[in-house]
Amino acid sequence: MIFSSELIKGTLKTIVLKLLADNKKMYGYEITQKVKELTNSKIEITEGALYPTLHALEADGLVITELEYIGKRVRKHYKLTPTGKSKTKEKVSELVEFMNTMKIILDINLQTA
Amino acid sequence: MIFSSELIKGTLKTIVLKLLADNKKMYGYEITQKVKELTNSKIEITEGALYPTLHALEADGLVITELEYIGKRVRKHYKLTPTGKSKTKEKVSELVEFMNTMKIILDINLQTA
DNA sequence: GAATAATACATAAGAATCTAATGTATATTT
């Protein structure tokens, strides 16, 4: 089962930041594969969503890039800046709190208002 | 702390459906207040987001409406249809699974790829 | 009793962020 895409909205940036925090340095294609691997293919990040997100993170100064050449093929590595690291902590804890809050709504079962 | 709005994206429809499943019958304004109450004001649903969502649920046959007059003021009550009830179960369990999957990404701490 | 806040509906322009499609090119596997 693949999750309906609407659920990814709003969490993609946080996912990317967290992966960069855990892996020091990653390139785009690697991120798509890592997410697929970690989630048993339940979340698949499309390139059309990922690359603009990475570019936005760079424009916001949260990541810096570094090119690597594998033969003639280029890889663009992304790495968190200090600002990016603290932003990651914020975003991750916000998402965790959000999920805890959502559980209140999803789990309780009030039959009357 | 109010959650950044991007997190609401993709979950609003599920929240509304779940509240209707738990409360049998609700009107728009009541939904905004209930969410605020359940989440200690950490999630606040705006009217500009809620009403179009309710209209979409109705257009999709997931809810039916019923008008009530309180003096001269109208309340539009929303109630799940049988289709709406089964859709609610789907959406809720999908969101729960999604959150569990997200935890894998957020909690583990791989220092190497 | 006048002003303010709360209740209750609704729409609409604009922003953000995704999908799906398309493009280019190299490297690897069958």
Next chain:
DNA sequence: AAATATACATTAGATTCTTATGTATTATTC
């Protein structure tokens, strides 16, 4: 040699939200 995988990127269109605005009634506060 052909097909698949790797690796970047952009873009039209769809979806779904924010922010602002509009209308009107009812309740509260000074």
